[in-house]
Amino acid sequence: MHAAVLRYFDHVARHGSIRKAADALSVASSAVNRxxxxxxxxxxxxxxxxxxxxxxxxxxxxxxxxxxxxxxNEYQRTRAEIASLGGTVSGDVRIIxxxxxxxxFLPQVVDEVSARxxxxxxxxxxxxxxxxxxxxxxxxxxxxxxxxDARHRGVDVIAEFPTSVGALxxxxxxxxGRKSLTLTECVGHPVVMxxxxxxxxxxxxxxxxxxxxxxxxxxxxxSIEFMRQVIRSGLGIGFFTPIGFIEEIRRGELVHVPxxxxxxxxxxxxxxxxxxxxxxxxxxxxxNHISERLGAFADFLAAPPRRPKRRNRG
Amino acid sequence: MHAAVLRYFDHVARHGSIRKAADALSVASSAVNRxxxxxxxxxxxxxxxxxxxxxxxxxxxxxxxxxxxxxxNEYQRTRAEIASLGGTVSGDVRIIxxxxxxxxFLPQVVDEVSARxxxxxxxxxxxxxxxxxxxxxxxxxxxxxxxxDARHRGVDVIAEFPTSVGALxxxxxxxxGRKSLTLTECVGHPVVMxxxxxxxxxxxxxxxxxxxxxxxxxxxxxSIEFMRQVIRSGLGIGFFTPIGFIEEIRRGELVHVPxxxxxxxxxxxxxxxxxxxxxxxxxxxxxNHISERLGAFADFLAAPPRRPKRRNRG
DNA sequence: ACGGGCGATGCCGAAATGGCAGCACACCGT
DNA sequence: ACGGTGTGCTGCCATTTCGGCATCGCCCGT
Numbered sequence: 001m002h003a004a005v006l007r008y009f010d011h012v013a014r015h016g017s018i019r020k021a022a023d024a025l026s027v028a029s030s031a032v033n034r035x036x037x038x039x040x041x042x043x044x045x046x047x048x049x050x051x052x053x054x055x056x057x058x059x060x061x062x063x064x065x066x067x068x069x070x071x072x073n074e075y076q077r078t079r080a081e082i083a084s085l086g087g088t089v090s091g092d093v094r095i096i097x098x099x100x101x102x103x104x105f106l107p108q109v110v111d112e113v114s115a116r117x118x119x120x121x122x123x124x125x126x127x128x129x130x131x132x133x134x135x136x137x138x139x140x141x142x143x144x145x146x147x148x149d150a151r152h153r154g155v156d157v158i159a160e161f162p163t164s165v166g167a168l169x170x171x172x173x174x175x176x177g178r179k180s181l182t183l184t185e186c187v188g189h190p191v192v193m194x195x196x197x198x199x200x201x202x203x204x205x206x207x208x209x210x211x212x213x214x215x216x217x218x219x220x221x222x223s224i225e226f227m228r229q230v231i232r233s234g235l236g237i238g239f240f241t242p243i244g245f246i247e248e249i250r251r252g253e254l255v256h257v258p259x260x261x262x263x264x265x266x267x268x269x270x271x272x273x274x275x276x277x278x279x280x281x282x283x284x285x286x287x288n289h290i291s292e293r294l295g296a297f298a299d300f301l302a303a304p305p306r307r308p309k310r311r312n313r314g
Numbered sequence: 315m316h317a318a319v320l321r322y323f324d325h326v327a328r329h330g331s332i333r334k335a336a337d338a339l340s341v342a343s344s345a346v347n348r349x350x351x352x353x354x355x356x357x358x359x360x361x362x363x364x365x366x367x368x369x370x371x372x373x374x375x376x377x378x379x380x381x382x383x384x385x386x387n388e389y390q391r392t393r394a395e396i397a398s399l400g401g402t403v404s405g406d407v408r409i410i411x412x413x414x415x416x417x418x419f420l421p422q423v424v425d426e427v428s429a430r431x432x433x434x435x436x437x438x439x440x441x442x443x444x445x446x447x448x449x450x451x452x453x454x455x456x457x458x459x460x461x462x463d464a465r466h467r468g469v470d471v472i473a474e475f476p477t478s479v480g481a482l483x484x485x486x487x488x489x490x491g492r493k494s495l496t497l498t499e500c501v502g503h504p505v506v507m508x509x510x511x512x513x514x515x516x517x518x519x520x521x522x523x524x525x526x527x528x529x530x531x532x533x534x535x536x537s538i539e540f541m542r543q544v545i546r547s548g549l550g551i552g553f554f555t556p557i558g559f560i561e562e563i564r565r566g567e568l569v570h571v572p573x574x575x576x577x578x579x580x581x582x583x584x585x586x587x588x589x590x591x592x593x594x595x596x597x598x599x600x601x602n603h604i605s606e607r608l609g610a611f612a613d614f615l616a617a618p619p620r621r622p623k624r625r626n627r628g
Numbered sequence: 629a630c631g632g633g634c635g636a637t638g639c640c641g642a643a644a645t646g647g648c649a650g651c652a653c654a655c656c657g658t
Numbered sequence: 659a660c661g662g663t664g665t666g667c668t669g670c671c672a673t674t675t676c677g678g679c680a681t682c683g684c685c686c687g688t
Binding site: 331332333344348351365367369 | 666
């Protein structure tokens with residue numbers, strides 16, 4: 001329905017190069033080039049600055065780009081809305097997520113929703129914390145399952161669940177018997193750390209500003225799965241929300257000791273949506289389901305059992 | 315930039331007929347028809363119900379229609395934004411207004427803004443009160459200069475000015491010497507009325523519910539200009555804001571006696587914008603100017619002088 | 629100096645678009 | 659009963675637009 005030039009323009013801006021964009025679009029670069037030139041002629045201003053290594057949007061280009069992307073997003077949402085008129089929800093849901101949610105919790109939710117609504121497709125991306133704001137505000141994603149942080153602007157929290165960041169370790173670790181820990185108490189014990197530490201940076205700076213002591217990470221990685229194996233093999237303590245390690249904790253393979261620092265003990269995971277954005281039917285569906293499942297985990301999120309318990313299953 | 319089918323689709327929905335739309339678009343009806351058919355094929359659902367006297371959007375058509383119109387509006391706004399990058403503001407401002415503002419106040423403001431910003435064009439429409447909500451929310455208009463009314467939903471008031479609805483009459487009218495009036499006191503005197511009475515209906519129902527007395531309009535019209543002449547010739551009392559009769563009141567040709575009814579004495583004129591709508595540069599410009607000029611009239615709006623005064627002009 | 633990247637352009641075939649005339653159907657007034 | 663008029667729809671054809679290929683001129687790194 002929408003003119004091809006919208007897609008062309010978007011791709012050119014993304015790739016910073018007409019030829020790259022044409023390649024990604026599987027059309028001749030000359031075709032893309034001419035569409036851009038025609039568009040600039042129509043607008044009466046240059047939309048790109050031609051550099052030696054490609055193109056870069058001008059101020060006018062940025063403005064038009066925002067309109068083009070908003071149009072494409074709204075079109076997808078409208079298509080999903082129309083397709084869902086028949087009763088069966090369909091369309092794509094785009095979610096950005098904490099990696100810890102992504103490796104254990106979300107796959108299950110996606111599986112359940114997917115089974116009941118086979119025409120819904122899912123795009124679930126782990127995002128670097130520094131990109132959360134942009135990822136949400138760009139409109140490319142429907143919502144995020146993230147730590148609630150007052151620093152986020154232009155974002156609405158439509159559901160939130162308390163959780164606690166804690167020290168994750170083997171049951172035979174010296175600190176495994178504690179009911180809570182401060183970061184200072186972890187000094188001296190080897191720790192493993194995510195490369196993007198998110199909350200920890202600020203807290204650690206505060207905690208150790210006087211003593212000069214520091215946690216010395218023995219292992220640093222950006223992969224939660226790698227950390228999981230490292231912690232299970234006893235290489236050190238990791239700092240995580242329990243949500244990504246539900247099974248290990250339940251089976252008693254790992255122990256989660258909440259941190260006493262207020263900013264960490266009272267962490268909240270929330271569903272965040274760009275403000276003023278209309279949600280597509282599949283996005284609403286998915287949000288409902290996630291809220292429901294997170295609600296069922298509420299006790300576990302806030303204070304996971306220290307010893308595995310048998311639970312009745314329905 | 316945008317595909318022609320957007321305009322076709324919009325026109326067909328507006329005219330309720332493919333041939334009428336094609337006529338308005340100055341293209342062959344077959345072309346429009348094929349575009350609509352192709353669009354329905356692309357969407358996979360019927361967008362119009364074919365009746366014997368034309369077409370009517372289906373539920374899916376309504377959804378797509380909203381997207382199409384929003385896209386067109388946003389495109390215009392974006393173009394205005396880009397055109398204004400060069401320093402000179404340009405683009406179209408679409409304003410809906412009380413008729414009383416439209417006949418005296420707004421022409422002057424438009425004249426001033428137009429003189430300073432020759433590339434700005436203006437669309438100023440008087441709207442029937444019953445259509446205000448729809449006219450604002452449709453996104454077809456940038457803002458409204460209207461009575462502030464809590465009944466409006468999805469509308470933000472970004473500036474407001476107190477005014478008072480009052481009885482407008484010749485200086486030689488028996489009631490012209492009063493400092494304020496109730497509607498009941500007007501019973502027995504001939505009155506003239508706008509056909510769309512807006513605020514008056516509710517107030518009158520309340521005022522006269524006990525007594526059974528009624529104002530008997532001698533003249534009813536939907537034209538303020540007609541009312542102006544009728545009142546000046548002494549045919550009766552009219553009920554208006556002073557804003558449309560500034561000159562007559564200043565020259566002493568008419569007298570404005572505020573009504574004592576709280577709902578009318580405390581009326582407010584405001585600049586109303588659809589919530590969450592981004593304003594185009596010319597719209598922002600126009601709003602600033604209107605606010606400034608209305609602010610200068612603030613004393614006059616709330617309590618116009620009973621006798622003409624000489625004022626210093628800058 | 630040269631090769632490889634970039635955007636822009638001329639040429640040509642393919643695809644899309646629009647105009648014209650005509651079809652089938654339903655309504656309305658005579 | 660019957661044209662007249664309105665509707666949406668459909669072949670047929672001219673025109674316009676679009677895309678692919680090859681090429682040019684440019685700049686940069688090697």
